Amino acid sequence: MTRLAGPLRYGGLSALIVVCLGLLVVAAANIVRIERQMQISATENMTWTFGQTQIEALNLAVALSNDADPAEVQLRVDLLVSRLNLLRDGPQWRFLQQAGLAEGLTGWRERLLALDPAEDGDRAVLAEHVAALSTVLRGKASRVMTREWQLQSERLDRLGQLHLLALAAIVGALIAGAALAALLIDRERRLTRARVDLLRADRLQRDLNRERTASEGYRRLTDLIAHQVRTPLAVIDSAMHRLTRPGNPPTPEVIRTKAEVSREAVARLVRLTDTALLMARVDRGAVAPKLGCHDLDRIATAAIEEMQSAGKEQRTGRVTLRPGNSRVTAICDPVLTGEILANLLGNALLYSPPESEIDVRPMHSGDLAICDVCDQGPGMTDEELASAFDNFARGARHRDLPGSGLGLPLARHLARLQGGDLTLKPREGGGLVARLTLPGKVAA
Amino acid sequence: MRVMERLLRLVLAATLVLGASRAMADEVLLTLTGAVRDGQVMITRADLDAMDWHEISTSTTVTDGQPRFRGVLMRDILARAEASGDTVTAQALNDYIIDIPIDDFRNFDVLAALYMDGAALTPRDKGPVWIVYPRDDHGVLADIRYDMRWVWQLTALHVQ
Structure with missing residues (x-):
């Protein structure tokens, strides 16, 4: 019929x-x-x-x-x-x-x-x-x-x-x-109604997807708290326990060591909170990049130096800036770009063997300004690459390493906010290359 | 003296003969009055013969087919009489009277026809002069308002 x-x-x-x-x-x-x-x-x-x-x-x-x-x-x-x-x-x-x-x-x-x-x-x-x-x-x-x-x-x-x-x-x-x-x-009226229904269905679908993503996010957040918040708290608890143990009073040396361990744990928690807050702001659309022409080499240098001043000389000594033939100018927000590079450097330091080299390579490619962060760590499997930018995603092998699972998604968000992008690919000879792409301009 | 007398007689005779042969030609066919040269102009057959003749074939409302008419243009006749005005009142033998706008003669090649299909028009038919419009050449002329202006047995034109 x-x-x-x-x-x-x-x-x-x-x-x-x-x-x-x-x-x-x-x-x-x-x-x-x-x-x-x-x-x-x-x-x-x-x-x-x-x-x-x-x-x-x-x-x-x-x-x-x-x-x-x-x-x-x-x-x-x-x-x-x-x-x-x-x-x-x-x-x-x-x-x-x-x-x-x-x-x-x-x-x-x-x-x-x-x-x-x-x-x-x-x-x-x-x-x-x-x-x-x-x-x-x-x-x-x-x-x-x-x-x-x-x-x-x-x-x-x-x-x-x-x-x-x-x-x-x-x-x-x-x-x-x-x-x-x-x-x-009559036909026109029906068509309009169908169009409205379609729009409504579309919106419902989008709402549903957002809800699903959110609930997945909560699940991952629970996971994150279980691993990433509990660990530093356990470290602090253990330190406090040692300092307040009855019997032999702790030597000043022990107190200092325990205090350092506790502070580092607290710093990790603060960093975790900062990242989550920034992510929330980005999600809300409350972050507006202030774009301008900036020297990508200098931003990279600043990011490396900041990491050193945070007291990790022994670990940042292996980070090398390898500038190209000409200075690389990018159209970007220097603060956000610094945040991205700090995040990428942090990942590289965290996941690669302690003595391996980490290269930072600013360069041009056509109209684009590029900054590669190359490590010689274990790299990522295809599966991990595919989900690396999902909120709260953590590599199965690194569940016990500190990290929020928000770093890479946040970094990509920030790159895209500036009209650029962030991609990951395996490095030839082992390791990972994180590539930040920004709208660029060849320096005169 | 005799020679002079003979010559005189000859001239007289010649004048008489010529006059007789011209009797038809001198017959007045149309009388124009009103705003024309000296208030009145007589048009004779000879006058018409001296003008440009034209020919049109057209259907009429009172005959079958498309007879071929021959005669002079109405506007030529009016020009010859130095007529100046907007309207011509045409009068026929039977006192049929109608006003015709002079624009008709400017806009269309209206004929004062003297021959139809090669035969001279006479008072016993629609002659000696029949106003003929080129009815088939202009759609607007196929209308009773123009058909009424086809005056036959035309004798006089009063210009005003």
Whole structure:
């Protein structure tokens, strides 16, 4: 049934359109026919023509009875002959024949010409002839008029019929057009409703996805707290326990060591909190990058130095900046870019063997400014690469190493905020290359 | 003296003969009055013969087919009479009278026809002059308002 509904509906629409147009064509054709028939032709002036003949016959009769001069009589004869000639001309004669009035009108002209006074015709016979002609004409004049009005009325009837037909066609077209309009409006309304439904469904789908992501995030957060918050807390607890153990009081050396261990644990917790807060701000869209032209080499150097000043000389000694031939200028926010590089350096230091080299390579590639951070650590499996940028994702092998699982997603967010990107790929010869791409500009 | 007398007689005779042969040609066909040269202009057959003749074939409302008409243009006649005005009142032998706008003669090649299908028009038909519009060349002319202006047996034109 539903499969047939579509073609049926279109068929109905097409039929309506055809009906509408067809009726309009009929109406137009009728109007054209009416226009063509509306002309008055002089042939329809037979009453006048016939009357003129009658008048000329009377005029001649008057001239003859008044004994007028020959020139006047001649003129009257000429005019009467011309009128009789006119009656014998095509259209007029056909009218008379169709009206059944032609009979009795033949022969008069020939007789008149035979009695032509110019050729010494007898005036008395001529007068008799003209009087007889007048009588015949008088007898037919009213019937000519009746016939003429009859024809006119019939013509008006025909025009009226055509007119009615055109009117009916137009009304029909109007009805078909109204039906068409109603159908189209209904269809449009349904289409709009469907579009709104679609938008709503789309929004619902998006809401659902966000909810899913959020709930996945909570699950991972729980996971994170279990591993990453619990560990430093356990370290602090163990230190406090050692310092407050009854018996031998701790030596100043032990106190210092335990305090250092505790502080480092606290620092890890603070870093974790900072990252989470920044991520929350980025998620909210509360971070607006202040873009400008900056020297990527200098930002990288600053990031390395900051790491050293944080008291990890022994670990940062293996980080080397390897600048290219020319200085690399990027269009970026230096603070956010520094944050990204610090994050990448932190990862490299954390996951690669203590004595291995870590290279930082700023460079150009076309219009892009690039900064690669290359380590010689264990690298990542394809699976890990695929989910590296998901919130709270931690490599299965590093669950016990400190880290929030927010660092890389945050870094990528920050890169994209500046119109750039962050990608990971395996390093040739083992290890990982983290590549920060930013909109760049070749320094003059 | 005899020679002079003979010469005089010859001239007289020649004048008479020429005059007789010109009787037809000198017959006045049209009389123009009103705003024309000197208030009245007579147009004779000879005058018409001296003008440019034209030919049109057209259907008419009172005949079948498309007769071939020959004659002079109405505007040429009016120009010859130095007519100036907007309207011509045409009058026929039977006192048929109608006003015709002079623009008709400017806009269309309206003919004062003297021949139809090669035969001279006479007062016993629609002659000697029949105003003929080129009805088939202009759609607008196929209308009763123009058909009424086809004056036959035309004798006089009054310009105003």
